[in-house]
Amino acid sequence: MADEAKPTKIAVIRCETISEICPGAGCFAAFNGRKASFADYDENAQIVAYFTCGGCSGRRVGNLIGEIKGAEPDVVHLSTCMVKSTDCPHVDYIRGVFEDAGIKVVEGTH
DSSP: OOOOOOOEEEEEEHHHHEEEEEEEEHHHHHHTTOOOTTTOOOTTTTTEEEEEOSSTTTTTHHHHHHHHHTTTSEEEEEEEEEIIEEEEEEEEHHHHHHHHHOOOHHHHHO
């Protein structure tokens, strides 16, 4: 039996405000279909965390970074609503928390 490749573990962070009107279906459709920002992942990739920023200032990110690291993501996707739809004023801080924790950051989901 050949060794299977280690699956890529993906975390997705989304905008708290937008989460009130968006169920995240676009993010999951893009992941499940390996489209848009998920196009380069193979069928073994997994979403291991899906969460919101906690509202403006991105307060939840700092509180959750330990738990997120515990899920051992290889990459964190900043959802499309954070990077394209809302012009999030805290996206640089949020990105920095993950980068400082040694986690690769990708902008966009669908």
